[in-house]
Amino acid sequence: MSERVAIVTGGASGIGKAIAEALADSGDQVVIADLNAAAGKELADIIGAHFVKTDLSQRTDCKRLVDETLAHYGALHILINNAGFQHIDPIEAFPEDMWDEMLHVMLTAPFLLTKYVWRTMKARGWGRIVNMSSIHGRVASPFKSAYITAKHGLIGFTRTAALEGGEHGITVNAVCPAYVRTPLVESQIADQARTRGISIEAVVEKVMLEPAAVKRLITPEEVAALVVYLCSDAAGAITGVDWAIDLGWTAR
Numbered sequence: 001m002s003e004r005v006a007i008v009t010g011g012a013s014g015i016g017k018a019i020a021e022a023l024a025d026s027g028d029q030v031v032i033a034d035l036n037a038a039a040g041k042e043l044a045d046i047i048g049a050h051f052v053k054t055d056l057s058q059r060t061d062c063k064r065l066v067d068e069t070l071a072h073y074g075a076l077h078i079l080i081n082n083a084g085f086q087h088i089d090p091i092e093a094f095p096e097d098m099w100d101e102m103l104h105v106m107l108t109a110p111f112l113l114t115k116y117v118w119r120t121m122k123a124r125g126w127g128r129i130v131n132m133s134s135i136h137g138r139v140a141s142p143f144k145s146a147y148i149t150a151k152h153g154l155i156g157f158t159r160t161a162a163l164e165g166g167e168h169g170i171t172v173n174a175v176c177p178a179y180v181r182t183p184l185v186e187s188q189i190a191d192q193a194r195t196r197g198i199s200i201e202a203v204v205e206k207v208m209l210e211p212a213a214v215k216r217l218i219t220p221e222e223v224a225a226l227v228v229y230l231c232s233d234a235a236g237a238i239t240g241v242d243w244a245i246d247l248g249w250t251a252r
């Protein structure tokens with residue numbers, strides 16, 4: 001299929017940026033949706049994408065993103081629900097507003113965007129939705145209660161949407177990376193060092209890579225390559241799956 005149109009949320013940085021670049025490289029028209037207008041516009045200019053400033057914690061912004069994409073390109077084939085962020089605190093100190101915002105951006109927004117793109121994908125009989133969960137959608141770690149709850153929930157939503165999409169040619173999958181070298185992880189390393197009272201080097205070696213068989217961080221491009229495959233025609237039989245890209249973390 002030529003001239004596919006893809007929305008990538010959180011496309012201004014890290015994994016989303018690598019996905020936007022990889023989809024544009026393979027010939028897709030890309031819409032970058034992000035809170036960060038400066039970085040989003042800069043990337044859009046470089047790769048020939050369209051930028052839509054979007055706050056995914058707002059229902060109206062989710063709707064506007066889909067409406068603007070359809071108005072700009074007249075079609076929509078691919079949705080990558082990638083935006084997310086982390087907050088680390090023990091449950092007793094976890095800010096309640098932060099819980100609400102994290103659940104909204106990482107669980108409710110993927111539901112809303114899926115709902116809003118459904119009609120056009122269904123009418124075409126073809127669609128690809130990839131939800132960026134995490135290895136923390138499959139296993140837990142302390143101090144990340146909202147993130148882990150959202151990412152587990154996103155896998156449940158992925159399976160439900162896959163069952164509803166199958167007869168309409170819409171596949172829905174989740175991708176579950178372990179630690180990827182991005183700005184989100186760089187700041188988390190510092191936060192974990194503070195919360196656990198250990199050095200930055202110890203966080204990487206003893207906390208992040210301790211359960212991994214492959215002792216290195218993942219690159220954003222490795223995650224993007226899996227997403228591009230899941231968006232291909234060749235992956236049409238693959239749906240409802242939570243794809244680990246986790247350095248062997250969950251092999252034991």
Ligand SMILES: NC(=O)c1ccc[n+]([C@@H]2O[C@H](COP(=O)([O-])OP(=O)(O)OC[C@H]3O[C@@H](n4cnc5c(N)ncnc54)[C@H](O)[C@@H]3O)[C@@H](O)[C@H]2O)c1
Nearest residue numbers: 010013014015034035055056082083084134179180182184
């Ligand atoms: N980096 C990792 O190790 C890792 C591992 C597993 C899963 N993930 C997931 O991958 C996704 C991308 O993470 P990343 O590491 O590239 O992070 P990142 O911080 O580099 O990029 C996240 C992007 O999301 C955007 N964003 C945040 N809140 C938003 C909102 N309310 N509305 C619109 N945009 C918003 C940010 O502006 C940023 O551009 C996240 O969902 C994250 O949970 C990351």
